[in-house]
Every structure is written in structure tokens, then in C-alpha cells.
Ligand code: 4AD
């Protein structure tokens with residue numbers, strides 16, 4: 001007998017075969033002669049129904065307990081695959097009255113399960129989202145591998161604030177002895193360890209740009225940190241950002257084609273691989289109609305006119321309500337391009353025909369509004385030098401001096417993409433252990 005994940009049991013249904021499963025009881029129905037247990041092991045959305053003759057039921061077999069069961073696969077009268085148990089072993093009991101926060105009769109709302117981060121992956125909703133998340137990252141890697149991008153690991157510790165928004169977390173040693181010993185070398189407390197102020201990265205872009213200027217197309221997917229005082233349904237203190245830098249990229253249209261190709265690919269692939277999960281997350285879920293049409297492009301000025309026609313005033317930045325309004329108006333994801341220079345980061349390339357604007361883009365989608373931010377990179381040495389926020393970034397300027405090439409790139413919030421894909425309104429439900437202000441207890 002060979003133990004296999006429940007997903008594999010469903011994939012290779014061989015009625016009459018013996019099988020061995022390990023997992024958790026999600027539902028239990030006790031009848032006169034028989035006990036029915038729905039068992040899940042996290043491998044798929046489906047649960048395997050186990051039929052247990054009453055004399056084989058251990059007392060500790062309850063909702064929430066972990067089990068190791070052997071038996072024979074059969075089809076129920078209704079054609080459903082089930083396992084008729086010949087041995088039931090409870091590995092870990094679960095006494096609901098001891099404070100287990102879930103029960104099988106309730107659909108627990110996300111703001112309730114969020115209070116139990118260590119247990120909430122036992123709910124159908126969160127476990128389905130985590131399976132989609134796992135597949136999504138695989139499909140993202142597949143897309144980049146198929147398009148000849150190198151996967152690069154950029155550092156988490158850095159001395160730059162790439163976005164210049166002052167949203168960095170500062171990093172320092174905790175150990176007093178280390179600090180004392182190092183301060184004797186004449187450093188101040190802020191810079192004692194690395195000799196320079198050090199932060200958790202807000203973006204790996206500048207490092208990616210360095211590698212792109214010697215190895216061509218590159219991407220990275222890793223944790224990113226923002227010290228924003230925001231508890232919104234769209235912000236986390238730690239999130240995963242997918243960043244790509246496209247070599248020899250001359251126009252925003254080239255960059256847009258990469259982003260559009262990526263999103264359409266990963267949406268279709270994830271729907272193919274995880275349809276049951278996506279429907280479990282939201283019964284009304286279906287592949288979005290915009291997978292079949294082109295994304296819309298509006299310049300910042302055009303977007304402003306659309307919003308003004310809708311009776312909204314744009315004071316500099318387009319706010320969340322306005323972003324969602326633009327998506328609704330275009331009935332498709334919208335690229336907003338050519339932004340006013342003073343609203344965007346130092347590294348963005350000035351438009352050749354308008355020095356008040358930069359070749360930047362935001363991609364707006366339903367549910368989240370902005371899901372991607374990107375731009376062409378300023379490649380004029382003098383212009384970049386005049387905008388460089390700190391001498392500590394002289395290495396970045398150097399990249400324009402030696403064998404420079406035009407590049408463009410973007411950052412995509414993985415959790416926001418999951419919100420769009422799954423139809424999840426709160427970003428905190430798209431990753432196992434969300435961090436946001438006042439919430440880092442475990
Ligand atoms: O627009 P942002 O700040 O762009 C950059 O960091 C660029 N350096 C990326 C690049 O060109 N390589 O962030 C990119 C995306 C946003 O569009 C959003 O989806 C996500 O990262 N994001 C957040 N997601 C969750 N919580 C936060 N606090 C986020 N801040 C940004």
C-alpha cells in the first residue's frame with residue numbers, strides 16, 4: 001500500500017484498489033451503521049469521502065482531527081468516489097470545546113479567521129487561495145523561462161530607497177554587545193553595522209537594472225517592505241513583488257506587451273490548473289472576459305479628461321476611487337501612461353517630446369486599481385545625475401556610463417494580482433501571514 005496525496009487519488013481513480021490517505025477531518029456524519037468522514041490533505045479543493053463501519057470508529061475521530069486511513073476505493077450509488085475504511089488511526093485529536101475556533105456548520109467570514117492566522121489555513125477559503133498562490137508563482141516562472149528571462153535574487157538588505165517615498169524600514173543589530181564593540185570603531189548608532197544606513201528593500205529594481213545591463217532580460221520575485229501607515233484592504237507592510245527589467249526596450253508599448261502577455265498567460269494557466277479552487281473561493285468566479293481583448297491605454301491627461309467628464313476632479317495623483325472608475329469606464333484593464341514628472345520617481349525616463357512628463361505606466365485592474373507600476377529608465381547620464389537623490393547611488397549612475405542600453409521594467413504586487421484573480425477584496429487574505437501596522441505577533 002502506498003500513501004498518496006488525495007489529489008492523486010482523484011486523478012487516478014481505480015475502483016477496487018487499496019489506498020492509504022493522511023489528512024484532516026473536515027466533516028463527520030454519524031449514522032446508525034456507518035460513519036462518513038470528509039477528509040482533506042491540502043493537495044486539492046476536493047475532499048475524499050471515507051466510509052467507516054461504526055465498529056472501526058475511534059472515539060477521538062472528530063471534526064478537525066488528523067487521521068491515517070487505509071481501505072478500498074469504491075464508487076458510491078451516486079457515482080462519487082469514496083474510500084471504504086478497514087483501518088482508522090487518529091494521529092491528533094481535536095477537541096472543539098478546548099477552543100478550536102472553527103466548526104463545519106459555519107462559513108467563517110475572513111475577518112473572523114484573520115484572528116487565527118496560525119489555524120486559518122484549515123479553512124476551505126484560505127487553503128484554496130494558498131493553492132492558487134502556489135500555482136500562480138509557478139506559472140509566472142514558466143512565463144519568464146519561456147521568454148528567456150533570467151531569475152535573479154536581489155538583496156533584501158539595502159542602503160537605497162528606490163522609490164524615494166520615505167517608506168523604508170531601518171535595520172539595526174539588536175545585540176547590545178555587538179553595537180558597543182562596533183561603536184568603538186567610531187560609528188554612530190544608525191550606521192554601526194554596515195557603515196551606512198540600512199533598510200529592508202522597497203524594490204529590487206535598481207539591482208535588477210545592474211544585472212540587465214550585462215545579462216539581458218531579468219526578473220525577480222521576492223519579499224518587499226513598505227513602512228506605510230496604512231491598514232487599507234490593499235496595503236501590506238511586507239508583500240511579494242514580481243519585478244522584471246526588459247533589455248533593449250525603447251518604447252512603453254514594448255513594456256506594455258510584456259505585462260499584458262504575462263497577465264493573460266498566468267490567468268489562463270491558473271484557471272486551467274486551479275479551477276476548482278477558484279470556484280471554491282467564490283462560487284460566481286469565472287475567467288474574466290478581458291482575457292480575450294486588448295488592454296486599454298490612456299495617457300494621464302486623457303484619463304484626467306475621462307474622470308472630469310464623470311464629474312471627478314483630479315488633484316495630481318489619481319486616487320483609488322478614480323482608478324476603479326477608469327477600469328469600469330473602459331471595461332478592461334487600463335494602462336495609464338505619460339505621467340507628470342514631479343509625481344513619479346527619479347529613475348523614470350523623460351518623454352522625448354515633453355519634458356514635463358515621464359514614460360511611466362500604472363496598470364489598473366478591477367478590485368485593486370493599480371496592480372503594476374513601471375517605466376522606461378532614464379538613460380541620459382546628465383539628466384539622471386541631476387535627479388539622483390543621493391551620492392550613495394553613484395553606482396547606479398555608473399551603469400549609464402559603461403555600455404549602457406535602453407531598458408524598461410515594472411513591479412507587480414503578487415498579492416494584488418491574487419486579489420484580481422481570485423476576487424478577494426482584502427489583500428490580507430492572499431498570503432498566509434499578513435503583516436500590517438500593529439500586526440506582527442507571530
Ligand atoms: O508602484 P511601485 O511602488 O513600483 C516600484 O516599486 C518599482 N520600483 C517597480 C519596478 O519598476 N521594478 O510598486 C509596484 C507594485 C504596485 O503596483 C502594487 O501592486 C505593489 O507593488 N505594492 C504593494 N502591494 C501591497 N502592499 C503595499 N504596501 C504595496 N506597495 C506597492
Ligand code: MG
Nearest residue numbers: 362370372373
Ligand atoms: Mg506605484
